[in-house]
Amino acid sequence: MDRYEKYEHDVLIIGTGGAGLRAAIEASAAGVSVGVVCRSLLGKAHTVMAEGGVAASLANVDERDGWKVHFTDTMRGGQYLNNWRMAELHARESPDRVRELEAWGALFDRTKDGRILQRNFGGHKYPRLAHVGDRTGLEMIRTLQDHGIHQGLSIYQECTITALIKNEDRVIGAFAYDREKGKFKVFQAKSVVLSTGGMGRIYKITSNSWDCTGSGISLAYHAGAELIDMEFVQFHPTGMVWPPSVRGLLITEGVRGEGGVLRNSENSRFMFNDIPDLYRNQTSDNEDEGWRYTQGDREAKRPPELLTRDHVARCIVREVKEGRGSPHGGVFLDIAWIKDKIPNAAAHIKRKLPSMYHQFKELANIDITREPMEVGPTTHYIMGGIRVDADTQMTSINGLFAAGECAAGLHGANRLGGNSLSDLLVFGKRAGEYAAGFARENEMVQVQEHQVEELAAEALAPFEKGPENPFQIQGDLQVMMQDLVGIIRSESGLSKALEGIGKLWERAKNAGSGGNRSYNPGWHTALELKHMLTVAEAIARAAKERQESRGGHYREDYTGKSEAFGQVNITVRKQENGTMNVEQIPIKPIRDDLMQTIQEMK
Amino acid sequence: MATVTFNIWRGDHEGGKLEPYNTEISEGMVVLDAVHQIQAEHANDLAVRWNCKAGKCGSCSAEINGRPKLMCMTRMSDMPTDKPVKVEPMKAFPLIKDLVTDVSWNYRVKQKIKKFKPRPPDHEDGTWRMFQADIDRVQEFRKCIECFLCQDVCHVLREHQLHDTFIGPRQMVFNAALEMHPLDTEDRLKNLKEEGGIGFCNITKCCTTVCPESITITDNAIIPLKERVADRFYDPLKKLFRLFKKNEK
Structure with missing residues (x-):
């Protein structure tokens, strides 16, 4: 058996963009020990690329704004498939989350009277986005990072989680390898927060960073968690096209x-x-x-x-x-x-x-x-992801929480610009708070040696395999997703995509990497293929199931909205036999007062 | 399309050498594209650190034909391609493998810098008022993407390896952003003089030259900090004045 290092924390946070850092800060403030795993260097996550701003109804520029308007805009933007409780919490809490950043040193652009300036953005009724020129994400991640490093966090940089570890129906840790030497690490924790971001890298044309392979969504799925709204991928209208x-x-x-x-x-x-x-x-x-x-x-x-x-x-x-x-x-x-x-x-x-x-x-x-x-x-973004409880951000697995882009519910069928940065602050905080609470109420469970052995063997498999080139498989997946599961979809295209994904799964079994374990991108990519293919398959299956066009999901064979599909979310779950199960679940009826708010704002 | 030769450093802390690779260059390509292409086609295990490929994360710092640059912002059309393009790791930090260096020292140093300490809020709702003109300078410093190219080029670190006594241009900019923040009440001047080693900087401005965010590191951050330190610790009149004040007590 390969040797490994073992670490114990009350709360383990996987992913250190805005959501992960905000969760880490909150959990450590609650007095529990927190381990934070970054797959890249600290402060380099995809949040750094966010440009336009963070949406919060501060009402600094237009006093008519308020949480109710923000809530209504978010629901309308999401074509009413949103988890309305998340939309409510998000609209109510985002102003405090933005002001808090200022107390930690963020410097947003100012109004003439010295308050935080807000700008117009698509789908937002009033100027609502607090911003710093067009580098708001950098300001946010740096503020959280510079505040977080003084909170007593244990930070593991350039460390990749390959699997979650469970005991019965509860998550008890995670298995990882470090990039520098390729050595294994076992994290044992009372609760785990996934904040791993999106999956843009499974498409050819994307605004997303290297990290965005959908890894957290896939880790949760393979641990048995329910995914939701996976058919809703956001294609941002304005990317560069040349060169x-x-x-x-x-x-x-x-x-x-x-x-x-x-x-x-x-x-x-x-x-x-x-x-x-x-x-x-x-x-x-x-x-x-x-x-x-x-x-x-x-x-x-x-x-x-x-x-x-x-x-x-x-x-x-x-x-x-x-x-x-x-x-x-x-x-x-x-x-x-x-x-x-x-x-x-x-x-x-x-x-x-x-x-x-x-x-x-x-x-x-x-x-x-x-x-x-x-x-x-x-x-640009996936509205879907891991299904979570609105208030606590706990997934369908005990002790496993998710926040930010890898979680789902807030945005429904389409996300408004600026709502992702506020999403990760509001729900990052909540995930940290409730993960710390869970850790206080539950005992640590020992990870078993045989669990570690199996995961280590799986992680080392690419060195024994060949001759498929992992980069080539990723490239082929990207082209196929772009062509068949992109902005315009159809039954026949999606069936073809699923068939193609099946073939790529076969090829991925033979994906090997040369070289040794030290900082080896070939090995890393070979291991990532599982995540990318899992998420690609979930998107294609959910997209095939939703026979209508709504928000980010457009079907050329069903161009209109369907009333029936307007009442349901689509969930994806791994079955006992390893296959992917797709189901429609009815949306919980909206609370009366929120319904009334929506009516009033029409 | 044209075939270009890249001489890329391959190796680890025990040793290594420049390896030649040929790859096809198409319109608009940057050096990082070429390195990725080589990685995918010829060398799956070629180590390179990158995230955004948009000049925003500061991960892909390297030395291209001897100049510290972000690989993602260096266009092939700006390079002479009649001779091989040389790509090497940063020299001021220990090598991990190929183009990847161990930059953890920067994180350790940063953690020792006294954190932001705001004055009490101006208003009962917990907010402050600040004016744009008063934050313009600090916003310039906060553009920093932590690529550490300024650290790489700084001769105090690169040639003299004084990592234990000088925190480098990046952390000077970080200190300046805190010291000039309108809300901050902390005092870091003694730390800058002692642990920070601000006196080691002899304003050659190499850091400013290589900054991909065009932050005027030397003129706007380091020199004003030097002035503050000099004012506090080396102004003879002030020193005398402080001495008298002390005796009065």
Whole structure:
């Protein structure tokens, strides 16, 4: 048996983006011992890439805002498939979570009277996103990191969890290897929080970081936890399309919030041609009013560029498909045009959108203060994930909690921009709090030697295998998911995808890595294939089950919304025999007072 | 498309050498794309650290043709490709493997810096008022992505290996962000002078030159901190004044 190191903590946190760090801070404040596992270096998680801002109804810019408006916007954006209790908690608690960051040293941009500034974003009725230029995620993760390192956390950097360890129906630990030497670690814990983020890396075109392989969702699934809403993947409308090597890189919605407009090759603002009924009352029908909205005119309605992401992404796909796209297969996003409206526009753009300016200048030789950008949809976020209890964030497995992107429920069928950063603060805190509570009430259970032996053997298997190249399998999966489980889906495409995933599972059995155990990306990727294929399969199966189009899920064979599917969520669970079970479960009826709130805000 | 040769450092702390690899370069590619391509096609176990590939996380720091750079922000079109492109790990830190170095020292040093300590809230609801003009400078420092290229290029660390006595440009910027934060009430000047070793910096500005976030490290962070330290500890008039004040007691 291979030697391993063993660590014990009351609470083990897996993943150190915003949700994980916030959970760690909360758990350690509750007085329990906390171990934190990062698969990369601390402070490098995908949260660092969030740009536009964090949504919270602080009402600093428009005093008409409040938690009820935020709640209603979130439910409408999610097409009412959201877990309404999560949406309520999120809307109520996010202002405090943002203010708390300021007390820990965050420096958000300011209003003229010295308060936290808020900007407009798609689907949010009032200016609601607290931000720092277009690098809000960096500010958040650094604030949490710099606060967290003084909280007595045990931090394990560049350490990868390969499996959760259970005793009967409860999670009691996790198995890991460290990247540097490839040595094994066994973590024994009274409770475990998963905060591992999303899965963009199973698609070819994505805004996501290296880490985003859906690992936490897969770890939970294989431990027997229930997944929910997996068919809902968000394709952000504006990713870079040129040059090819940066295809998918995110362009913040903040560009449109600051007055940027979408045009096709005929120079037409095509978004005006397709405004969904659900948003007709809130959307302007002329360019001038749209501009006034972005400049803070409180009576003006929002321009159609700021409709929800699912809708804008599909409109862009249509323009391209019908031959009105830009030279490299996108459409034009123009912020430079505001020079006709305001003085010193170039300086204004550089101040409001510094990293966008930098990104285009450095990577595409384009000066966004002078010329339009070419943009197209990019895989950005998964609304679905591990099913959790709204208040405690506990999954369907005892002692296992989840928060942030890997958990599901808050966003329903489509997430509003800015709601992910507030999600990870609100529910990261809750997960930390309740995981600490669980740890106090439950005894530590010993991990058994035979459990460790099995997991060690599984982890070392790629060194015995071949000749399949793990990078090649990942690449083939990405192409297939993009083509068949992307923005536009169909029964036949999804069946083909499932067949393809089956073949990739077979190939993955022979995925081997050369070299030794020290910092070996081939070995790492071979082990990650299980996660990527699991999540890909769950998405495809859930997408096949939902025979309608709603939010991020669009079926060309069922283009409308179905009333029946509007009443259900789709869950995915591993069966005893190892196969994937898909089920429809009815949505719990919404509480009367919340229903009334939604009615009032219509 | 053109075939370009990359000489990539392969090895660990026991030794290693530059290995040549050929790969196809297409439009818009950055060095990290080429390294990934080589990894996927020729060397599955080639160690390289990366996360975002968008210049936002600061993971893929390396030395490209001898210059400290982020691999993800270095375009192939800006490189001469008629001769091999040399890619090596950062030199100021111990090597783990291939292009990956052990940067844990930076995290240990940071943890020793006194944490943010705000003044009591200005308002009963627990909030403060700050004006944009008063936070512009600190926001510049907070752009730092912790790529540690400034640490890598700093001769105090790189040539003289004074990691025990000098905290380096990154941590100077971190101190400056805290010291100039409008709400902060902590005092770090003594630490900067002693454990921080601020006197070791002789303002050659190499750190500023390599910063991918264009933070004016030397002029805006280090020099003002040096002035504060000098004011406190080396101003003869103030020293005299403090001496008298002490005697009065």
